[in-house]
Amino acid sequence: MTSWSPSTASTPGWCICRPRWAASEPCDPVIMENPYKLTDELNLLDATTTRLYHDDFDDLVLEVAGRDPERGILVVRCFPISAGDRFIALRTCKEKELGIVEDLAALDPDSRNALANALARAYFRPQITAVYAITEEHHIPRWQVDTDRGPRTFEIRSSRRDIRVLSQGRVLIRDADGNQYEIPNYHRLDVDSRALVEDQV
Structure with a gap:
């Protein structure tokens, strides 16, 4: 098998690869560009010239140097989980x-702080601390739980689609109204709660 070694090209940001056995012999170089960078395609705001705050109506306002202020800003996480x-x-x-x-x-x-508060409102996600019952009627699961925001009862359309099990026992649940709930680690729930969750995941 032929091994390859990189050598420096005259063009910045480029690399010429040639076989090790031919390092001292002339050959047609194979030129490889730098890896694709996602950030090159995004409209990233300059943090040093970006200001966010809530106005008297509690709407989020965006001010960027050289632009008119924008009010009623909506916030969306591009990668909400990772x-x-x-x-x-x-x-x-x-x-x-x-x-x-x-x-x-x-x-x-x-x-x-303004952006963190806006995110907290947009991604209101109570954490489930106990599961009391999971019943099913007409193939629609109904959960009765306790959360860090108090007791909740909700329905989900499909356990297969609306329950996501992530690493380290983390579980995300979306109810029929689009609200989200989280179990940080279902392995740490009490025995009865854990058994009910395991039956669904």
Whole structure:
């Protein structure tokens, strides 16, 4: 099998690969570009010139240097599970995208708090701490649970579609109205609750 070694090309950002046995012999180079970067395709906002706050009507306002303020901003996580505090899209009420905040932590403290509050409202997700009963009527599961926001009863359309089991026992549940619930680690629930959940997942 032929092994290959990279050598420096005269063009910045390019790499010429040639066989090791031919390192000192002339050959036609194979030129490879730098890997594709997702961030090159995104409309990322400059954290140093971006300001977010809530106005007197409690609407989220976006101010970017050189632009008019935009009010009533909607926030959408591009990667809600794997990177909840990164790549946050800011949109108008008509769903027009204004830009993406690459990292919540990079914003100034006031803007960071305003965006964090807006995200908390948009992604209200009670954590289930106990499961009392899961019944089924007409093939529709009905959950009776306790959460960190108090007791809840909800229905889901399909256990197969609306329950997602992630790593380390984390479970995400979407009810028939689109609300989301989370079990941080169902292995840590009490014995009865855990048995009910395991029967569904």
